[in-house]
Amino acid sequence: MTRAMPGATAATGGFTARQSWKRTLVELGVLAIAALLLFFAARGCLGFVAERAALGLPPSADAKIGVLAATQLRKAHSLGAQPAEVQRQRCERVFGELKSALTADETQMLGAANITVVVDDSVNAFALPGGEVFVLTGLLDRVGPEGDALLRGVLAHELGHAVRRHGMRNIARSTAFGIALALLFGEVDSLTATIAAAATQLDRLRYGRDMETEADDFGAGLLERSGHASEGLAQFLESLESQPVPELLSTHPDPKARAARLREKR
Numbered sequence: 001m002t003r004a005m006p007g008a009t010a011a012t013g014g015f016t017a018r019q020s021w022k023r024t025l026v027e028l029g030v031l032a033i034a035a036l037l038l039f040f041a042a043r044g045c046l047g048f049v050a051e052r053a054a055l056g057l058p059p060s061a062d063a064k065i066g067v068l069a070a071t072q073l074r075k076a077h078s079l080g081a082q083p084a085e086v087q088r089q090r091c092e093r094v095f096g097e098l099k100s101a102l103t104a105d106e107t108q109m110l111g112a113a114n115i116t117v118v119v120d121d122s123v124n125a126f127a128l129p130g131g132e133v134f135v136l137t138g139l140l141d142r143v144g145p146e147g148d149a150l151l152r153g154v155l156a157h158e159l160g161h162a163v164r165r166h167g168m169r170n171i172a173r174s175t176a177f178g179i180a181l182a183l184l185f186g187e188v189d190s191l192t193a194t195i196a197a198a199a200t201q202l203d204r205l206r207y208g209r210d211m212e213t214e215a216d217d218f219g220a221g222l223l224e225r226s227g228h229a230s231e232g233l234a235q236f237l238e239s240l241e242s243q244p245v246p247e248l249l250s251t252h253p254d255p256k257a258r259a260a261r262l263r264e265k266r
Contacts, residue, residue: 059130062168063111066130073134074116083117083137091115091135094152098159101226106163113162115155127158129168143236152226153219153233160218166211212258220262230266234259 095115102110110131120136127133133155143150161167207215220230237255 057168059109059111061129062109062162062165063130065168065171066112066128066132069128070112070114070116070132070134073118077118077120081119083119087137087140088117090140090148091117091151091155094148095133095155097226097228098152098156098222101222102159102163109163109165110159113159125154125158127162127167129162129165129171131159131162133158133162142239149228149232150236150239151232152228153223153230153236156219156222156226157215157233158219159222160215161207161211163218164211164214166207166215170207213261216258216262217265220265230262234262237262 092115099107099110099113107113112128112130112132114132116132116134117140118134118136121138121141122136123138123142124136125133125139135151135155139154140151143154216233219233223230223233237259240255
């Protein structure tokens, strides 16, 4: 019987140990990746289910969340300069024209329809669930004092987001995981805070292609019903090509393509 040399035994044992550690690390890595994939898959499914569930809520839910978010947003801007009275009156006049052209069902959906002008250089406007629209003075500067048609187009588009419940759907999707945890542990205050925090981020929300297209179509229809052409919205979208403003209307899909599509539908 041949005796193994001590050095060979040590070398063999060391080599086997190294192989074992490598295999263990690989297996742990595979398990970690699998766990992450399952986590994101579950979260994605949860978000989809939450978005579908949000559509089943009554319009009053949109209004309550919108009022809550609007209160927080007004507080955030209350220490700044106040918009000029002429700016506020202009926005209220144009907004009132569009509101008067809403159908009964659309009016019911917009239980908190209102307009707020905020002094901010950003070129932006956004709608909260329930129909309150915030307009930043940077947008009014962009369209100019004679640009009511452009302003009207933007506001009609934003009302489309509210009527089609895009903000509500995105809030439900983005907060689904936090809502599920809050419900699981019975933390009602945490649930309210989670939804409110998400709603106050709608000024930076980026909608997807389908939602932007849907809001464009709604806006064009509302403009026609109010006795105005959709050309104002098309022109405003085209203005984003020469002076890109990524925060406005999420600029997705391409603003120029959206303007061309609106003209083709006329």
